[in-house]
Amino acid sequence: MLTDLTIAAARDGLRAKDFSAVDLTMAHLHAIEALNPRLNAFITVSHAKAVDQARAADVALAAGEQRALTGIPLAIKDLFCTEGVRTTAGSKMLSPFVPPYESTVTAKLLHDGAVFLGKANLDEFAMGSSNMTSAYGPVENPWKRRQDDTAVLVPGGSSGGSAAAVSARLAMGATGTDTGGSIRQPASFCGLVGVKPTYGRCSRWGVVAFASSLDHPGPFARTVQDSAILLRSMAGHDPKDSTSANLPVPDFEAACRRGVKGLRIGIPREYRSDGMPVEIDALWQQGIDWLRAAGAEIVDVSLPHTKYGLATYYIVAPAEASSNLARYDGVRFGARENGGDLRDLYERTRAEGFGPEVRRRILIGTYVLSAGYYDAYYLRAQKIRALILKDFTDAFGRVDALLAPTAPSAAFAQGENMDDPIQMYLNDLFTVPANLAGVPAASVPAGLDANGLPLGLQVIGKPFDEETVFAVSTAIEQAARFTALPSLRAGG
């Protein structure tokens, strides 16, 4: 099945003319047609545009001009603005919005020959860990519990549509964004590799902002190598983003082959909480053993401020969001609910356009920035954020990378964790520190829980040292030999 190929294999197949780019894209479009009505992984399928791009890829291939992603069909999280293709951010607020510009990351992917199948579902404005907050409906995780295949599981979030699409073979890879774990947690829930690169590695220009200092674009793929191929195309300096790093982009694919012999891998002791499920703990230990067996040295390290990570995150992220989302006021673009006067227009538009989770975070963010509360919340959170970064800097003085679980559980069912926002926020426990510190991190599928659901391990690296993250991730991938398949998949 063409849809089962890795990006690396498809690249070789296209070059060898084993099949055409149109064949490859059509296979995925057919899979979307068959499965998307159920999975709801795509909000918008850009069928005609995808076929045009595939034809152009075939012309390029015929001329012997193969770029890194020529003819590779991808899903694009519907947070990336795509020129002429509706971009909703999973919100009613942007339901009529068709951007007149292409985000830097997607422009780079197009430049490298990628085919865009459509726009992937997500939590509204990327706020969520379940994809349940999307105004375009929830996404179904293609994986099923072994004992109970009737339960509809969440794919994680916020990049739930991207993860479900790649997992169910509706796309070979996808873009996501990770503000507090929104790539790594869905990757863990759907048995995929998800990479959150260093802050500044991928441009945020043209990506609908959630929390500017925490938003990281990154890739989803089914193998570490594929994710390295995607990240190399997505990354690079962008003068239009002041926070973009002016550094050369390394050959991440080559870094996957480096091995881990002699690397020092830190095990952060604070990640081991009392309430940690036994399965997660066991998986972590398994990962430690694999890396030791592959020649790495295991070192116990301390990240003492870890326990403040979640609280810090849920101050900083809503604060920035409350300001970033002020532009959705019904005046210039997007949805509008007319009112008697300007204030009425704002209130109606924003009450109608934003869902409950987005409204909650805007309120939290507005509160923590208010006069009289700023020092107690926002300022203090920024100070703790600096301490969390220092934790990582200190640890990376002794080790080359860190190993930790990605999420505290496997995928949960739709409806679970819905009553208590705090319970939902706990999903981000292991992922938010890397966002607060801006360091690169990846989730790699490492095993199954008792229900047969995938679990991921997280590799965290030094700033701008994604290469080591890829090397360690590859070692885990090779040792884990993760071959399980989701129940719902193309041809499955």
Added chain:
Amino acid sequence: MASGGCDRTPVRLNEGPAVGSLERHRMAYTIEGSTGTWEVVVGLEVHAQVVSQAKLFSGAATAFGAEPNSQVSFVDAAFPGMLPVVNAECVTQAVRTGLGLNAQIHPVSRFDRKNYFYADLPSGYQISQFEHPIVGTGEIEVELADGSTKVIGITRLHLEQDAGKSIHDQHPTKTLIDLNRSGVALMEIVSEPDIRSPEEAGAYVRKLRSILRYLGTCDGNMEEGSMRADVNVSVRKHGEPYRTRCEVKNVNSIRFVMQAVEAEATRQVEVWESGGTVMQETRLFDSGRGITRSMRSKEDAHDYRYFPDPDLLPLVLDEDWIAALKASLPELPDAKRARFIQSYGLSPYDAAVLVAEKATAEFYETVATGRDAKIAANWITGDFFAAMNRLGRTIENPPVTAAALGGLLDLMADNTINGRIAKDVFEAMVETGKDAATIVDEKGLRQVTDAGAIDEAVNRILAANPDKVAEYRSGKDKLFGFFVGQTMKALAGKGNPALINETLKRLLAA
């Protein structure tokens, strides 16, 4: 009712350096109330639009008067995913301005978001510098009408974005939005509360505008809105700490700044003296009625929820770069004034008048170069300014060019015409646009320097006035002027004054 103290009613509110009303005795400006004498305390926040090709954080153009919404980028309209990138040109201009205000330049500054909702504020926040401005404390010296000077402290200068414009009067039910101004760079220049009178407030804004224009960092056109002032006013009895201040927003001319200080101070004295309390609030100046009106009270004030803009990194300036900018600054008004006094021998007052506007100083130097610098100054501050004001012209569009005025001065210097005739020639130049030499030739105004002709005229006058000649010779020296006048009249005003004097002395002594 409050009235002006020191016999100086607080109604002296003419714009301009109050030429002709010089007061030698410097008296503090006060308001005489029923409970005593009140001092006025004023601090100004001036918003000056930066002269730059592009906006502060986008590449859109900044020209004034363009078609509505024709100079708007996706960044300015706050489209999803758009990011600000600071424009180096605007940063350079702010640093140059700071240097021109003798101020500290902060090598590290930061941009913050000031959050509030308004239809002409697309992103829902203004990017400004709240805690860490690019420029810190500085000072400027202002010249007052009595010839004295005063130093006014500058608290800070920071960069921020302008908002768009809401237009309420173009449609019966709708408000139209023009985003051309959205994102244009402004410098907010905050003074210390060192200002003590309407006159000082006016002099401060005038001097600040002069410095900005010299630097080319703001065009200072208040009528186009490229410079506007928020006026903070409080009053107190002598020796008291500061009392509550009110802020009069968006005052858009120097005259209105002075009037707003006056009106607001008077209002506050009345409030205090009638047993009330001045509440901290934002007010507007109603120029038609000459009063201030409440806009919003402190309770209604926005909570702007300032926080560092996460889309922008701290602004870090290289010390060598700052030093290079400092070295390349143009000569500023104070330095130019000192040089005019030193090299041209001008009076401090004339020098101050000539340097107030860069264009005037340039005009003066064109005229003065290679000529008698004092005569050039007298002509420009005298007949030339008079003609310019009378005709409503400006120094950029003068009634006669600097070259033409120089030509007139040359005809005086080489004795082609005398000073009296020169005034007539000047008026003819203004009227006809012809140069001085042409007018002199056409009208036959060439000075009589023929000693024989002057001898003959003097002899005729002496012969016609034997009694006056006798009186003069018996000691009535004052009559000399009479003989000069009669001789000049006989020569139709064209006689060389020096020759006439010399001839008269010789022949009267005979």
